[in-house]
Amino acid sequence: MEPFLLGILGAMTPENLVYALSGCLLGTLVGVLPGIGPVSCIAILFPFTTYLPPTGMIIALASIYFGAMYGGSTTAILMNVPGEISAVVTAMDGHKMTKKGRPGPALAMAAIVSFMAGIAGATFVAISGPTVARLALHFGPAEYLALALFSLTATASLSGRSLIRGGIVTVIGLILVTVGYDSSSDFGRLTFGSETLIEGFSIAPVMIGLFGIGEMLRIYEQKIGSSEKVKIGKLMPNRQELRDGLAAGGRATLWGIPLGILPGMLPSVTSFLAYSFEKQRSKTPEKFGKGAIEGVASAEAANNAAAMSNLLPLMTLGIPTGPSMALILGALMVYGLMPGPMLFTLHADFTWTVIGSFFVANIILLILNLPLVGLWARIATIPHGILAPIVLVLCLVGSFSLRTSFFDLWVCVIFGLIGWAVSRANWPLAPLCLAYVLGPIIEESARQVGHLGYGLLLERPIFWFFIFLCGVSIWLTRRMWAKTQAELANSEH
Amino acid sequence: MPIKKIELGILFIISVVVIADGISLVNLDRMRAGESGTYVIFLGILLLILAGLYMLKDIPSEWEKQPGGRQVAEAICLLAAYAFVMPYLGYLISTFLVTIAYMVHMSGYRWVPSLAFAIVFSVSTAWFWAWLVVLVPQGFFPWPEV
Incomplete structure (x- = not known):
């Protein structure tokens, strides 16, 4: 308990409070912009956090992520423009409430249950983090290899309708990260004699291009956005709505937390599952999809609980479970930080301060979101013509600033085009992002296993457990995907 | 094809x-x-x-022709031009030019508001990056100096 309290105190220092507040503000600010979800938001903003000290950087990144999750629900509810797939479920009932003239209660409920789920998720990370980290200390290269493969297969199978496409994108991500100088062999790979390519593709311009510029181009093409001004009106839900919403949010939080720690179980999938569970157990399922506050509450709570528990595998094992976490890991790697079990032992002060900041960030977000909801709604109506040059300039400056390389500017533009084309053809981008970050871990672990002898694998039951989970995840997630798609189709009708 | x-x-x-x-x-x-x-x-x-x-496998391509394709091509060209001129003109001037081009040509704003926005945006962000010590290309007009 003592380290936890010290962590809270550490997070409350004026410096860390400023990082958390700035992260929450920036995350919400960018998150409310139509069409920009948490992944794009982190991609656009993470280069600027690398100027902060390590603690400040991870606090700011986590706050940006939470802020973007909160902000995404605002546009989903007010404009029916979900920033990412997880907010699609929120939009289904939230926007119907707006059409019925009750956007205030929908926004307030989203903020309240997000706070509740965020605090529950942070508590879960604080309680289980040290235990998982202790277990992870027994992990060797074989276990890390299998865990990384599990994370990749789960994400590839969950992030789109076609497993083959997910697999192709994953392999392309693994190939891209091999471009450049290979320190273990002392040779360049896939450089074709180019001295520029020897440095490889830095993660920042690749991710900013894929998720920042690619997304802006998609928004521009589809003219996503609205200049429609929505009157928020009365903010707080009535007593019955509050009771129903909180109960649904509580149940969804219980779903979201355990699901969030599973690789590939993106907040979007968790939202779909929690929503369909809530609809099935409801006595009035016909209300869902027509403006039921339980629909908004379940989707938002599951989404935010999963977003928080996603941080557990990242912090204890150094393994990201989805693209947002992969970007956070990528940002930490740019700074030379590698999360893993040692965080809870060698860098306990740092870790507990970061965990403490999760609580602080959630409180800040609740304070920001309820009274300032009108302001966020106005920001969300900024015309695309003004928004696009701002975001595009941010993207290019962010790409350039990390290595002050003009090559990175071109990498960003080219990957922007690739990102737009890939999402335009409905191929998933999440596995590419994850593969890009996990590629070096997979290669290094495979090499170490090779040096130790493959016979070693026979003595590693955890390795086989994760390999078994790879197969199970492919089979199970295909079934779940089909089911949630059917649920969604039913709700839309 | x-x-x-x-x-x-x-x-x-x-x-x-x-x-x-x-x-x-x-x-x-x-x-x-x-x-x-x-x-x-x-x-x-x-x-x-x-x-x-x-x-x-029978997995059809999901690429559909959309009316905004030409605008995307223009946006990509504008970005490429921005990346191309930035080393020579520096952040301030290239950002001013690209913002005005985007607003007038692609978003259909009139010249005067676009000019005003481009000046305010490029000058304020150039100053902001310098204040944050974020390195941006300086070109032949290194203002403000970091």
Whole structure:
């Protein structure tokens, strides 16, 4: 308990409070912009956090992520423009409430249950983090290899309708990260004699291009956005709505937390599952999809609980479970930080301060979101013509600033085009992002296993457990995907 | 040409290039180069197999023609121009030019508000980056100096 309290105190220092507040503000600010979800938001903003000290950087990144999750629900509810797939479920009932003239209660409920789920998720990370980290200390290269493969297969199978496409994108991500100088062999790979390519593709311009510029181009093409001004009106839900919403949010939080720690179980999938569970157990399922506050509450709570528990595998094992976490890991790697079990032992002060900041960030977000909801709604109506040059300039400056390389500017533009084309053809981008970050871990672990002898694998039951989970995840997630798609189709009708 | 054929063509080209690069590394016959090359060959073969499966399976391409294609091409050209001129003109001037081009040409704003916005945006962000000590290209007009 003592380290936890010290962590809270550490997070409350004026410096860390400023990082958390700035992260929450920036995350919400960018998150409310139509069409920009948490992944794009982190991609656009993470280069600027690398100027902060390590603690400040991870606090700011986590706050940006939470802020973007909160902000995404605002546009989903007010404009029916979900920033990412997880907010699609929120939009289904939230926007119907707006059409019925009750956007205030929908926004307030989203903020309240997000706070509740965020605090529950942070508590879960604080309680289980040290235990998982202790277990992870027994992990060797074989276990890390299998865990990384599990994370990749789960994400590839969950992030789109076609497993083959997910697999192709994953392999392309693994190939891209091999471009450049290979320190273990002392040779360049896939450089074709180019001295520029020897440095490889830095993660920042690749991710900013894929998720920042690619997304802006998609928004521009589809003219996503609205200049429609929505009157928020009365903010707080009535007593019955509050009771129903909180109960649904509580149940969804219980779903979201355990699901969030599973690789590939993106907040979007968790939202779909929690929503369909809530609809099935409801006595009035016909209300869902027509403006039921339980629909908004379940989707938002599951989404935010999963977003928080996603941080557990990242912090204890150094393994990201989805693209947002992969970007956070990528940002930490740019700074030379590698999360893993040692965080809870060698860098306990740092870790507990970061965990403490999760609580602080959630409180800040609740304070920001309820009274300032009108302001966020106005920001969300900024015309695309003004928004696009701002975001595009941010993207290019962010790409350039990390290595002050003009090559990175071109990498960003080219990957922007690739990102737009890939999402335009409905191929998933999440596995590419994850593969890009996990590629070096997979290669290094495979090499170490090779040096130790493959016979070693026979003595590693955890390795086989994760390999078994790879197969199970492919089979199970295909079934779940089909089911949630059917649920969604039913709700839309 | 159907989109799926283009997708497959790109995937097969990438696979072949990757495998060829891996083979060239293995053929170097130096310590650890073989190991490094084998991993690359493995990835190339994996991509080849998956591309083959994608070809054989009945998975249609989901690319649909949309009316905004021309605008996207223009936006990409504008970005490429921005990346091209930034080293020479520096952040301030290139950002001013690209913002005004975007607002007038692509968003349809009138010249005067676009000019005003471009000046305010480029000057304020240039100053902001300098204040944050974020390095941006300076070009021939290094203002404000970091």
